[in-house]
Amino acid sequence: MNIASSAFTHNGNVPSRYTCDGANISPPLEFSNVPEDAQSLVLIVDDPDAPAKTWVHWLVWNIDPTSTGTEEGTAPQGIEGTTDFGQAGYGGPCPPSGTHRYFFKLYALDTKLELDASATKSDLEAAMESHIIDQAELIGLYERGD
DSSP: OEEEOSSOOTTEEOOGGGSTTTTOOOOOEEEEOOOTTOOEEEEEEEETTSSSSOEEEEEEEEEOTTOOEEOTTOOOSSEEOBOTTSSBSOOOOOOSSSOEEEEEEEEEESSOOOOOTTOOHHHHHHHHTTOEEEEEEEEEEEOOOO
16 A cells, blocks of 8 residues: 655655645645555554654544545545644644654555544544554655744
8 A cells, every 4th residue: 555645755855835834735645555455544644753742733534445545735535533733634744843754644444433523643543453454654854944
């Protein structure tokens, strides 16, 4: 399974358009080679380099397993959960200092999840446990200018 973006390469720089310094919209994403037996997909975007904890930027679950990705500024068809910005939806990179890594993680599950939009990343990860049949990762880097 693969996740990619036409906006940046794996371990490449995320363009400022997709950050708090730009339009703060989600980058285009492409999903491929999803297992045929997948019942749903999950997208988690987080920043493990945040000062206090891994910062959650985007949560989407119950994505149609036949989805091939998303256009710029749109969410995959699914349920968006609550991020560390305190709301659902995409929140772009906005590191306080230095270069941070942003992990775009795609999971194929053998089930659909019974979670509502108030769910957090920990709720989502608990519900996914023992249901992951494949996963892929795209890492983008971002450092704010002076």
